[in-house]
Amino acid sequence: MIAGVSIYEILTVSTIIFFIGIYGFVTRKNLIAMLMSVELILNSAALNFVIINKYLFPEALGGAMFSIFIIAVAAAETALALAIIINLYRLIMSLKTDDLETMKF
């Protein structure tokens, strides 16, 4: 419990972070920026897990565990995505998504 802060306020924050992430993912044309947006989405989900665990089921640990998993998955995903991005950059000397259209079918 955080004194003076209710669960609704924190859930509002996480929802805002989530939609910032969605917005960034859809509008950004740079691959790195898109990756950062994905991280925001993941973090908002992790935040939800922790908060719900803390406020609604204080004696359980499942939510905290899940957020740790999410962090691990996010780290792995970032490493993978960065590797792909670096290779793409070597291939087409660009990080713009418009330049990646050649990869369709």
Added chain:
Amino acid sequence: MNLTYTVLIPLIPLFMFLVLGLNYKRIKEPISGWLGTAGLLVTAGISFYTAFQYFFNYGKIDGVYQKIYAYNTEWIHFSNTLHIDMGILLDPISAVMLIVVPLISLMVNLYSIGYMKKEPGFTRFFAYLSLFTFSMLGLVLATNLFQIYIFWELVGVSSYLLIGYYFEKPSAILAAKKAFIVTRFADFFFLVGILVISYVAKTFDFKILTDLDFINNLKMQAGMFMGLSVVTVALILIFIGGAGKSAMFPLHIWLPDAMEGPTPVSALIHAATMVVAGVFLVARLFPMFYFFDDGFALHIVAWVGAFTTLFAAIIAITQYDIKRVLAFSTMSQIGYMMLALGVSGYGGHEGLGFMAAMFHLFTHAMFKALLFLGAGAIIHAVHSNYMQKMGGLRKYMPITNITFLLAALAISGIPPLAGFFSKDEILAAAFEHNMPVFIIGYIVAGMTAFYMFRLYFRIFWWNNPDYEHKPHEAPATMTIALIILALMTVGSGFIPFADFVSPDNTPFHSHIDWTLAGASIGIGLFGILLAFIFYKKENDLATRFVYAFGRVHKWAFNKFYIDEIYFFITKTIIFKYISGSFAWFDRHVVDGTMNGIGNKTVWISSKIKGLQSGKIQDYAMFFISGVLFIIMIVWLFLN
């Protein structure tokens, strides 16, 4: 009494096959031959010991020869009564085969060391011979129908490999394929027969299947099919399988062509051992053949045998290729054995035909192998299969001459050689039970003597053609085999076979009926005399006869156009009309449907693939709007 050692009898040749087959490049020429022969020598030793012990030591209990499972292990389990076993069955007929198969095999191996000298693939040849011996021994020792079927097919495979030994020759490949396909076609019926029997009787086991109480029970239970017991139908199907392997009309067409293989192979497989497998099979199931529907299936056996024996004898008279004469003679003699089985009764002296068939199988194996090996020696010396290129060989090849003469006398039924005794028993059995069959058998006895001595006089007398290379006697390994087989040909007739082999495994006494024997000797001598007049010295008597008979001769010379009929049926009718229409249906309807589906898919995808823009943001939008859409639907439904 532990008889487990008998498993070595088939396993040693298998081991030799593996050794020679896996090392066929490493083991060089004479060594591989001697290795194969040594392996067979051991097998033959164990086999003879087993057969001897069986007949004189432990086989007979209270005057009846027992069916003994020397070894039996369950292989595939279906139910408590129906299971496929692998094992060794000892009974009088398998013990007889234990003498025939390893002995002929050993002789042929020994002979081949000389005959196959400097042939490419020498080691391969001996590996195949060992494989064949293994399969044949497994067949004769089988404890159940399924084991016999497995080894039956293995024998077919080794026959295929050996006929096609000269695989550079197109004719050899064709002959090998023909032999395999024709026998395989017959084996299909055999398999159906086995399945029917196993369905009705719920067992594959020979000991149970030939048990009289079991047969009586089965007679009550088995259903009817087209007015016959189901078991009779199954037995006829099994006999078709046997007829295929034993070259009975109309499934005989592969045997003459199989002579494309090396001559020792013809001697071993296509004269002495494999082709009698059909006779062995009928003998193995003899009580079933005899008791169901009053021996209806057995009558078929008798008439197929009788027809084949006459048919083959007529063709044999007209052929010029000496191996083909012998091939048709083999067919004719196997027809004799079938005929003998067909006229046999059950129990005591009634079982004469059964005994005679096995006796003839035994003696025929000896003298026919001898004839083939002799023919091999002649071909080796003259480098031709055709009797027009031969003549006067008695001066060049004295040992071959004498052994060939002995074998020819034996097959013509002249006492005291082996063929006389067995043939006389067959004729006696036919005389007692089936007069028309006896008359056919009697005529064929004369024809046999004629074509055999036609062969003999034409090869060894006649006049000398101009040989390019002077013919010479065969090397020692070949002549030793000839001499041993000649001794067997002379001696084996005196074996009192009725003391060992009978349908109910109870010894009985058979005696020679001298009036009948006299008549058969008479017609044999008449045939020989005729051949003597025609072929002793060069003359145009035979040619004039050929002209006189004209069309009939041409007909017989072309084997009554049976091959052409087969070709007509398969090529023109089956391939062109039946298979042709199936092929059209397959190509246009089945393939057309599948191609249509494929083409449509490609067409649809070409239309809709524009949706795939390649822009990640588009995909993300699709994804997110999709998720939102699903959430909305779920939300709507929940409220």
